Amino acid sequence: NAGVTQTPKFQVLKTGQSMTLQCAQDMNHEYMSWYRQDPGMGLRLIHYSVGAGITDQGEVPNGYNVSRSTTEDFPLRLLSAAPSQTSVYFCASSYWTGGYEQYFGPGTRLTVT
Amino acid sequence: KNEVEQSPQNLTAQEGEFITINCSYSVGISALHWLQQHPGGGIVSLFMLSSGKKKHGRLIATINIQEKHSSLHITASHPRDSAVYICAVHGGSQGNLIFGKGTKLSVKP
Numbered sequence: 001n002a003g004v005t006q007t008p009k010f011q012v013l014k015t016g017q018s019m020t021l022q023c024a025q026d027m028n029h030e031y032m033s034w035y036r037q038d039p040g041m042g043l044r045l046i047h048y049s050v051g052a053g054i055t056d057q058g059e060v061p062n063g064y065n066v067s068r069s070t071t072e073d074f075p076l077r078l079l080s081a082a083p084s085q086t087s088v089y090f091c092a093s094s095y096w097t098g099g100y101e102q103y104f105g106p107g108t109r110l111t112v113t
Numbered sequence: 114k115n116e117v118e119q120s121p122q123n124l125t126a127q128e129g130e131f132i133t134i135n136c137s138y139s140v141g142i143s144a145l146h147w148l149q150q151h152p153g154g155g156i157v158s159l160f161m162l163s164s165g166k167k168k169h170g171r172l173i174a175t176i177n178i179q180e181k182h183s184s185l186h187i188t189a190s191h192p193r194d195s196a197v198y199i200c201a202v203h204g205g206s207q208g209n210l211i212f213g214k215g216t217k218l219s220v221k222p
Contacts, residue, residue, distance in 0.1 A: 033209065042117075042214040043199070058209065090156060099144025099163055099203060102210070104156040 001026050006091050006105035013081040013112045021076040021108050023091030029103070031094045032074040033058070034066065036087040037107075043090065049074055081112045116140050119200050119213035126220050132187040134216045136200030139181065146210065147174050147185045148199040156199070159185070190220045 007022045025032065033048035045058030049068040063085060065077040074093075078085060089108045094100035117138045126132050136145070147159045160167050160174040162183070167174050171190075176183040187194055200213040 035210075035212075040214065042212040043201075043210070044212070045209055048209060092156075097161075099146075099161045100210075101161055102146060102148075102158045102201075104148075104158075106155040 003027065004091055004093050004103050004105035006089075006108050008108060009106065010109050011111070013078070013110065015081060015083060015112060017081050019078050019081065021078070021089055021091075021110070023074045023076065023105055024072050025074075025093040025103070026072065027093060027095070027103065028071060029093035029095045030071065031096075031100060032068070033092050033094075034064070034074070034076045035090045035092065036060065037090060038087050046076065046089075078110075081110075083112045086110060086112045115213070116211050117200055117202055117213040119198075119216050121216060122214070123217045124219070126190050126218070128191060128220055128222050130190050130220075132190050132194075132218065132220075134185045134198050134200075134218070136183045136185070136213055137181060138183075138200075138202050138211075140202065140211065142202040144203050145176055145183050146201045147183075148201060150197045150199060150215070152196070159198075187218075192220045192222050195219050 004025045030051045034046040035043040037043045044060050047066040049055045055066050091105040094102045120135045144163045146161050148156050150156045162176050171188045173186040197215040197217050199215045201210040
């Protein structure tokens with residue numbers, strides 16, 4: 001199994017550009033989520049999905065869209081990039097085993113200039 | 114006040130020392146996670162626990178549900194243990210995690 005994969009690993013955008021961060025998992029996990037990690041802030045939840053066709057907002061959803069057309073894929077779209085979205089983005093998938101066992105992708109480092 | 118508090122924020126130790134990192138939380142939880150993140154690296158789950166104690170090699174995690182407190186211990190620390198250790202809890206529905214800000218551990222040879 002590849003686990004959770006994310007592309008790209010690094011990205012530089014100009015303010016106002018749009019892009020999609022890709023996330024895929026091959027473990028058939030129903031639950032997937034996107035987090036951003038900023039210095040001194042800890043990880044914060046952007047959006048999550050409990051299964052194909054179902055998504056919901058997390059703590060910091062503004063400026064981001066998600067969709068979940070398949071169990072495997074959960075892309076994160078930046079609609080109009082802003083410098084405040086400079087961050088490291090982690091995708092995670094999980095499954096229930098008395099708690100949600102978490103698997104994280106390797107992260108995408110995004111810089112918006 | 115943050116829902117998940119970790120202490121200390123930074124920790125420097127000599128190789129071989131016993132290390133303890135603490136996590137306190139203020140919400141009801143179904144499970145608590147300890148995660149490890151190496152510099153520039155991804156995030157790896159070390160433990161998920163909802164009661165008692167778990168051990169994996171030199172790492173031990175404990176949780177006291179009544180006191181809303183968990184500890185991560187590292188015995189015989191090694192420079193390769195240098196990383197950020199993050200405590201996270203399931204505080205809401207559907208497996209969403211609430212994270213502490215992390216403890217940066219540096220183990221000197």
